[in-house]
Amino acid sequence: MNDQLINLYNATGFNRVVDFVKTLAGGNSEMPLGHVLLISRVLFAVVMTGFIGYFFDRMKQSLLSMENKAKTNNRQGR
Numbered sequence: 001m002n003d004q005l006i007n008l009y010n011a012t013g014f015n016r017v018v019d020f021v022k023t024l025a026g027g028n029s030e031m032p033l034g035h036v037l038l039i040s041r042v043l044f045a046v047v048m049t050g051f052i053g054y055f056f057d058r059m060k061q062s063l064l065s066m067e068n069k070a071k072t073n074n075r076q077g078r
Contacts, residue, residue, distance in 0.1 A: 013038070 016035055023031055 016038060020031070020035060020039065
C-alpha cells in the first residue's frame, strides 16, 4: 500500500474493525478495553438512531391520521 492509503486506513479506524475480526477468527479472547468501548459506542449510536427514527415516524403517522380524521369530520358536518 502507498502512504496515502495507509494513512486513510489508520485514520478511519477501519484497522480496529479488521483487528477485531482477526481476534474473533483467531480465537484470542483478550481484547483491549479501547476497542470494546469503541464498538459498544458505535452499536449504541446505531440502536438509538433507529429508536429515534422509529419514534418520529410513528408521531408523523399519528398526526397525519388525526389530521385526515378532522378533515373528514368537518366535511360530513356540512
